[in-house]
Amino acid sequence: MKALHSLRKMMIGLGLAVSVIPFQAQAKDMDTILINEAFHSLLYLPVYVAKHEGIFNDYDIEVPVVRSAGSGPAALASVLAGESQFSVHGPEHVGFAQEQGGSGKAISAVANSAPVWALARPDLDYTSPADLAGKEVVVGLAPGTSNTLIKRLIEEAGLEGDVTLTEVQNGSELGPVLSGRGDIAVTYQPQVEQGISQGLKIIHAFTDDYPEYAFSTINTSQEMIDNNPDLVLRFVNAINDSLALIHTDSDVAKAVAREEFGDLSGEVVDAAVQRMIENNVYPKDVMITKEAFTNAIEMQQFVGNIKSEMYYDDIVDDSFSIKAVR
Known part of the structure; x- marks a missing residue:
């Protein structure tokens, strides 16, 4: 594992993956967090790669488990209640929560494009x-x-x-x-x-x-952003490094996917991951673009799921992703 970490760090140093936080050689206390996902899905592979490949650990983050909540609203509710720190689902759920008085924010892309x-x-x-x-x-x-x-x-x-x-x-x-x-x-x-x-x-x-479509994002609470912005930035940096690794070494991504979805044919998993890489479902960095956000919200408005206006600046906090991709 240490050898793999060293190789990945070499890749980052060569510009194959960019991070604003340098690798810490000395051991530090880990922040232990819980991630709630809407459901267990190949779409969320960047989270699993960051966990399996020790990328979270590189940023002094320990993720014992990624828990499936069963739906986007349930995953975000866990974050807003303080039971978990981050959730994975569509950004529209942040807007729905805000309409009910919640204070969530989308902070990172994780599944882009319309993966259908x-x-x-x-x-x-x-x-x-x-x-x-x-x-x-x-x-x-x-x-x-x-x-x-x-x-x-x-x-x-x-x-x-x-x-x-x-x-x-x-x-x-x-x-x-x-x-x-x-x-x-x-x-x-x-x-x-x-x-x-x-x-x-x-x-x-x-x-x-829809090559730009904010299908799923990493989300957190405004309280987490206000009280622990350093942890939020480290988390977003880890996802950014994971996305870079997926695009520079698809074999690693496929190996993680096979481990996470062992009940599926390995050939099917490999083909699914490869197609999603090639179709930008796994974006190359963590930026939630305004075009991707707008396409996702307009699609929800088309079908009637969203009846009011939802604005990028209200739902997305891009300050962490901007720092991560520099």
Whole structure:
């Protein structure tokens, strides 16, 4: 492990990963923290890489466990209650909490781009969204992002009423298509690679439509920012280094993903991680861009999940990410 840390530090020194906090040779007291994630997901791989590869430790942070809360609101509620220090979910939940008097902030990108793909059998011809006409599209339940994205694509193509939309439990989108009861499945990873391994093909990548999309962010409380900004900065720096490592050494990222998701085929995991790297789902740094934030919020407004305005400066504190990427 020490050898791996030394190698990574050499990479950072060569400019392959940038950090504003130098490596401390002498042992220091660790800040032990708890991270609450909405659910256990390949989308949150930068957090797992930072934990497995000792990057958090390099910044004097100990993360005994990353706990799955079951939803974004539950993960953020744990942070606002002081039970955990950081949460991982969409930035819109910070806005919802603020409307209820909560004081959360999104501080770091972790899953960017719109990580949703549409798959179909090889014999289905598809060259543009117009080819959805007359098709049955299987998608996860509303108000999930995959559901929202396909509905917007159908509306923008002028196909409302011409496409049959069948909603199923998230994660079970492939079944009807593989059995011939549906034409197209709209889903996330690793279901995308599982579908490809069973003969389906990608016909539409929403990552191409929305290369900047704040799908998931690292979030914390205003109290944490005010009372322990040094810890917040060290945490954001660790995520920034993790993202850099994912892009400079995909084999490390895939090995961590295989360990975290041991119930999945290793080949499926590797393919899913590689596709998400190539499609900027794992961004190259921690900046939450205004374009990414706006795209995510506008999509929630489109489907009616957000009825009021949400503004970047109210929800995002980019002061830590700006320091991390310098």
